[in-house]
Amino acid sequence: MARLTIHDVAIEAGVSDSTVSRALRGLDRVDPGTRMRVEEAAKRLHFTFSRNASSLASGRTMRVTLLFAGAVNTWFNSSVMQGAYEVLAPAGYDIVPLITPDKQSQDRYFEMLPGNRNADAIIVTSFDLDKDKLRLLEGLTMPTIGLDSRTQDGYDASVRLDARQAMMEAVQLLHSLGHQRLGYVQQASMHEFAFSVKSRSESFLTAAKTCGYRQRDLVMLGEGVRGDGYSFEDAVSTAAASLLSTPDRPTALCVETDEFAVALIARLRRFGVRVPEDMTVIGFDDSGIAPVADLTTIHQDPVHMARLAATQAIALMNHLRMEQPHTLVGTRLILRGTSAPAPSVQR
Amino acid sequence: MARLTIHDVAIEAGVSDSTVSRALRGLDRVDPGTRMRVEEAAKRLHFTFSRNASSLASGRTMRVTLLFAGAVNTWFNSSVMQGAYEVLAPAGYDIVPLITPDKQSQDRYFEMLPGNRNADAIIVTSFDLDKDKLRLLEGLTMPTIGLDSRTQDGYDASVRLDARQAMMEAVQLLHSLGHQRLGYVQQASMHEFAFSVKSRSESFLTAAKTCGYRQRDLVMLGEGVRGDGYSFEDAVSTAAASLLSTPDRPTALCVETDEFAVALIARLRRFGVRVPEDMTVIGFDDSGIAPVADLTTIHQDPVHMARLAATQAIALMNHLRMEQPHTLVGTRLILRGTSAPAPSVQR
DNA sequence: CTGAAAGCGCTTACAG
DNA sequence: CTGAAAGCGCTTACAG
Numbered sequence: 001m002a003r004l005t006i007h008d009v010a011i012e013a014g015v016s017d018s019t020v021s022r023a024l025r026g027l028d029r030v031d032p033g034t035r036m037r038v039e040e041a042a043k044r045l046h047f048t049f050s051r052n053a054s055s056l057a058s059g060r061t062m063r064v065t066l067l068f069a070g071a072v073n074t075w076f077n078s079s080v081m082q083g084a085y086e087v088l089a090p091a092g093y094d095i096v097p098l099i100t101p102d103k104q105s106q107d108r109y110f111e112m113l114p115g116n117r118n119a120d121a122i123i124v125t126s127f128d129l130d131k132d133k134l135r136l137l138e139g140l141t142m143p144t145i146g147l148d149s150r151t152q153d154g155y156d157a158s159v160r161l162d163a164r165q166a167m168m169e170a171v172q173l174l175h176s177l178g179h180q181r182l183g184y185v186q187q188a189s190m191h192e193f194a195f196s197v198k199s200r201s202e203s204f205l206t207a208a209k210t211c212g213y214r215q216r217d218l219v220m221l222g223e224g225v226r227g228d229g230y231s232f233e234d235a236v237s238t239a240a241a242s243l244l245s246t247p248d249r250p251t252a253l254c255v256e257t258d259e260f261a262v263a264l265i266a267r268l269r270r271f272g273v274r275v276p277e278d279m280t281v282i283g284f285d286d287s288g289i290a291p292v293a294d295l296t297t298i299h300q301d302p303v304h305m306a307r308l309a310a311t312q313a314i315a316l317m318n319h320l321r322m323e324q325p326h327t328l329v330g331t332r333l334i335l336r337g338t339s340a341p342a343p344s345v346q347r
Numbered sequence: 348m349a350r351l352t353i354h355d356v357a358i359e360a361g362v363s364d365s366t367v368s369r370a371l372r373g374l375d376r377v378d379p380g381t382r383m384r385v386e387e388a389a390k391r392l393h394f395t396f397s398r399n400a401s402s403l404a405s406g407r408t409m410r411v412t413l414l415f416a417g418a419v420n421t422w423f424n425s426s427v428m429q430g431a432y433e434v435l436a437p438a439g440y441d442i443v444p445l446i447t448p449d450k451q452s453q454d455r456y457f458e459m460l461p462g463n464r465n466a467d468a469i470i471v472t473s474f475d476l477d478k479d480k481l482r483l484l485e486g487l488t489m490p491t492i493g494l495d496s497r498t499q500d501g502y503d504a505s506v507r508l509d510a511r512q513a514m515m516e517a518v519q520l521l522h523s524l525g526h527q528r529l530g531y532v533q534q535a536s537m538h539e540f541a542f543s544v545k546s547r548s549e550s551f552l553t554a555a556k557t558c559g560y561r562q563r564d565l566v567m568l569g570e571g572v573r574g575d576g577y578s579f580e581d582a583v584s585t586a587a588a589s590l591l592s593t594p595d596r597p598t599a600l601c602v603e604t605d606e607f608a609v610a611l612i613a614r615l616r617r618f619g620v621r622v623p624e625d626m627t628v629i630g631f632d633d634s635g636i637a638p639v640a641d642l643t644t645i646h647q648d649p650v651h652m653a654r655l656a657a658t659q660a661i662a663l664m665n666h667l668r669m670e671q672p673h674t675l676v677g678t679r680l681i682l683r684g685t686s687a688p689a690p691s692v693q694r
Numbered sequence: 695c696t697g698a699a700a701g702c703g704c705t706t707a708c709a710g
Numbered sequence: 711c712t713g714a715a716a717g718c719g720c721t722t723a724c725a726g
Contacts, residue, residue, distance in 0.1 A: 004462050005719055016697045021721060031695055048462040052402040053719035056702045061399060063443075071429050073650065078425030082418050085446060096410075096441045097432060115351050115395040117703095262639050289639050292609050303420065352703055363713045368705060378711055400703035403718045464719095 004047045012041035024049070051094075063094045064313055065119040067109075069127055072097055075259075075287040076302050080125050080147060083306025091314055093120070110136055121313040123147055123306075128198070129154065143316035147309045148302075150199060157312035157325040159305045166298045166331040167203035167254065168210070170282050173333060174252045175211045178342035179280065182208060183250035185239050186222040187232075187260045200284065204254055219250055236260065240267040251279060251342050258283035262293045265338065276340035286334055294337035305329055351394050360388035371396070398441075410441045411660055412466040414456075416474055419444055422606075422634040423649050427472050427494060430653025438661055440467070457483055468660040470494055470653075475545070476501065490663035494656045495649075497546060504659035504672040506652045513645045513678040514550040514601065515557070517629050520680060521599045522558045525689035526627060529555060530597035532586050533569040534579075534607045547631065551601055566597055583607065587614040598626060598689050605630035609640045612685065623687035633681055641684035652676055 010020045015034060023030045023038035024047075041047075055061045066084055068077050081097060088095050096119070100106035110133050119142065126148045129137070134154030137144045146155035174182055184204045201220065208218055221239050239260075243249060255261035261283035265275050273279050276296075283290060283297035290297045308327055315322055357367045362381060370377045370385035371394075388394075402408045413431055415424050428444060435442050443466070447453035457480050466489065473495045476484070481501030484491045493502035521529055531551045548567065555565055568586050586607075590596060602608035608630035612622050620626050623643075630637060630644035637644045655674055662669055 003464060003719095007719080017719090018698080018721080019696060022696090025721095029695060034695080046459060046462040048459045048464070050403070050719055051465045052399045052408060053702090054721075055399040056397070056403055056704085057719075057721040059702075059721090072432065073422075073425040073429035075420075078420040078428070081425070081428070081444065082420035085419065085444060089446070094443045096443050097428065099432060099436070112393060112395045115393040117350060117395070118398045259635075266639075288606075289636050292613075292636050293639055350703095354703080364703090365705080365714080366712060369712090372705090376711060381711080397703055400718090401705075403720085404703075404705040406705090406718075 004045055006047075006049075008045060009038065009042050009047050012045060013038045060317075061118060061120050062092055063096055063119045064088055064310075064317075065122040066095055066097045067122055067124045067127070068097060068099045069106075069125070070099065070101055072099065075285065076148075077125065079302035080123075080306040080309075083303040084123060084310045086303075087307050087310040087314070093314075113137075113140065116142070120317050121145065123309050123313060124149065124155070143313060145309045145313050145316070147305060152326040155326075156316055157309070157322065157327075159309045159312070159327045159329060161300055161305075162328045162330050163199045163203040164206065166284075166300075166333075167200065168207040169331070169333045170254055170298055171204065171207040171211050171213075173335075173339065174254075174280065174282070175213075177252070177280065177339065178345040179250075179252040180342065180344070181217050181219070181248065181250040181252075182213060183219045183221060183243065183253045185253055185255045185260065185264065186220070187235055187256045200256060219246060222256075232260075232263070236263045236267055239264055240271070243268065244271055244273070249279075251344075252282070252339075253279065254282050254284070256284055258285040258287045258290045258293075258295055258297055261295060261297070261338075262289050265293070265295075276338050278343060280339040280342075282333075282339060290334070290336070296336045296339035297334050299332040299334050300329070351392055353394075353396075355392060356385065356389050356394050359392060360385045407664075408465055408467050409439055410443055410466045411435055411657075411664075412469040413442055413444045414469055414471045414474070415444060415446045416453075416472070417446065417448055419446065422632065423495075424472065426649035427470075427653040427656075430650035431470060431657045433650075434654050434657040434661070440661075460484075460487065463489070467664050468492065470656050470660060471496065471502070490660060492656045492660050492663070494652060499673040502673075503663055504656070504669065504674075506656045506659070506674045506676060508647055508652075509675045509677050510546045510550040511553065513631075513647075513680075514547065515554040516678070516680045517601055517645055518551065518554040518558050518560075520682075520686070521601075521627065521629070522560075524599070524627065524686065525692040526597075526599040527689065527691070528564050528566070528595065528597040528599075529560060530566045530568060530590065530600045532600055532602045532607065532611065533567070534582055534603045547603060566593060569603075579607075579610070583610045583614055586611055587618070590615065591618055591620070598691075599629070599686075600626065601629050601631070603631055605632040605634050605637045605640075605642055605644055608642055608644070608685075609636050612640070612642075623685050625690060627686045627689075629680075629686060633679075637681070637683070643683045643686035644681050646679040646681050647676070 006017050006020045010017045015038060019034060020038050023035045024042055051062060066081060072078055072081060084095050100109050113136060121143045123145045124147065128150045137154040143156045146152060146158035148160060149155060149158055152158040184201055186201055221242050222235060255264060261281050265281055268279060269275060275281055283295045286297045286299035312325060353364050353367045357364045362385060366381060367385050370382045371389055398409060413428060419425055419428060431442050447456050460483060468490045470492045475497045484501040490503045493499060493505035496502060496505055496507060499505040531548055533548055568589050569582060602611060608628050612628055615626060616622060622628055630642045633644045633646035659672060
């Protein structure tokens with residue numbers, strides 16, 4: 001049970017430590033016969049490299065940090081982990097998640113970032129960083145990849161959703177279904193920095209204007225940041241109450257996430273609003289609940305986005321020059337049972 | 348931008364490297380004044396320890412491996428990551444996920460495990476390992492924690508669900524609702540080793556017998572391992588077809604997971620089977636879709652289970668003797684809208 | 695193609 | 711309470 005080192009393998013194979021190192025890492029300049037003997041010796045002894053020692057000596061940690069603003073057991077974040085793992089693991093990298101759930105821990109992390117040598121790259125997911133932090137990222141020697149970031153500023157590479165196109169499709173659908181008044185429901189975020197969902201509401205407005213809707217045909221719900229005590233259920237109640245009490249109620253809604261859309265639909269139905277007959281609802285994400293709830297929604301694929309981000313991370317770590325470091329990923333509108341023609345045009 | 352070392356801090360603070368190391372790690376035997384100066388110097392320089400160097404020197408990697416049999420973007424696995432993170436991160440440990448999706452990669456991983464020095468502990472999630480691998484785990488110097496494992500054998504500590512009690516509650520409910528014939532639906536796993544869900548079906552049978560059901564009152568669906576091409580949808584179809592074609596159809600089902608239960612319900616309804624009027628369905632997990640689908644189910648909390656496992660990991664890494672290394676976690680039956688009295692007793 | 699030696703950035707007895 | 715020195719297990723020029 002003694003800890004094996006490269007030296008044990010060297011003795012077993014009758015060569016020097018350096019040769020073992022080279023042979024096992026598949027470098028050239030090793031005699032094929034020698035390599036064979038070393039590999040067999042290593043296998044016989046169940047030898048494994050100490051990643052710490054390798055890293056220390058080589059200066060490469062073979063680790064990439066995945067920075068999250070909130071829990072990893074969400075549909076989006078866990079998909080990001082999976083996608084990143086799929087491309088990073090085969091390339092020999094460990095992924096290590098890091099969560100900075102509040103401003104304080106985020107500040108602390110960024111403060112020590114410049115001196116951090118514990119990763120070869122960092123993938124930052126769904127952060128909306130201020131100018132200072134972005135500048136800090138730019139100064140980093142380690143490559144930084146923005147995933148679902150608000151903008152591409154400050155990152156060496158980024159993968160973002162084309163929110164503009166996504167909302168355009170959705171609004172055009174509503175328009176062609178004859179809906180005259182539209183609503184956008186935002187899920188009032190707890191963190192001022194988490195998720196760049198603001199771009200969705202902005203894109204909604206832009207799309208609506210483009211399609212000819214006037215300001216008074218649009219109602220925006222759930223805007224602004226709420227305090228700590230403000231729960232998901234509170235947000236649902238607030239949004240439902242606003243909708244039910246609005247004199248000139250919209251007949252179609254775009255909702256920030258599927259999760260929120262589904263909860264809102266349940267609440268509305270309880271109060272006699274029929275979906276989709278009285279109210280069309282379009283979600284965002286196409287996460288697991290969307291098909292279950294038969295929800296019309298905007299499909300995005302975070303696993304795929306994370307694969308792209310990880311691929312870029314690898315390129316950057318290998319100092320490859322990238323022709324297109326910043327990617328805008330498209331979405332797809334998925335028609336299901338929560339959308340219908342406006343009541344006025346229904347027979 | 349030169350990489351800072353402990354030595355830079357030592358010079359800045361006017362002390363030796365050793366003193367910096369001791370001061371920054373909060374060890375005793377350091378003069379309070381000295382400690383202050385060192386801490387300030389470190390902060391001024393944005394110094395961060397190289398975890399690789401620390402690990403190599405101390406022999407502790409400050410890393411724990413989370414071993415999964417499948418994708419991490421599932422409800423269960425992502426919850427495990429979250430729970431493990433919550434207790435491991437504050438204690439200074441990184442968590443690094445490792446997925447062995449097939450027998451081959453699993454074998455490869457276990458083969459190199461004995462020589463592995465890249466983690467201080469390993470949490471094995473939802474594996475059903477054979478005798479050889481369990482023996483291998485026992486021989487490991489590194490503590491091994493089983494989470495949702497089939498048994499506690501081979502692990503230094505374990506956290507498992509009390510499947511027996513869980514199914515007992517469910518079956519008792521069905522019994523008291525007057526259901527005479529029961530079904531259990533299994534989701535035919537792709538991997539022979541993944542998830543110890545077998546214990547659920549076994550527990551179902553035991554519970555049913557205990558409640559007085561005879562073998563001919565029980566139908567077991569979806570047993571056995573399927574090939575690679577066998578999809579989730581295939582499994583749903585197969586189960587639904589079996590149910591619809593059974594001459595003496597059961598009036599109540601326990602289903603292995605919520606996900607499968609919800610899909611099965613949708614399929615059954617499409618063929619005119621009313622849930623819960625004609626068929627009661629009870630899921631397992633109480634994951635996100637359960638409330639959305641208004642599904643009666645058995646609640647478990649993998650985040651909590653992972654927190655327990657991580658707590659045990661920390662204790663073991665600190666060589667603490669544990670009074671109760673093996674925990675059996677209870678479940679709760681959650682009544683929702685997919686369960687009702689048997690048709691025969693309905694007015 | 696191969697080996698001896700220095701060095702990566704820490705920790706840890708060992709002295710003092 | 712503090713410092714000098716050895717050592718953790720590798721990698722990497724540098725010779726040969």
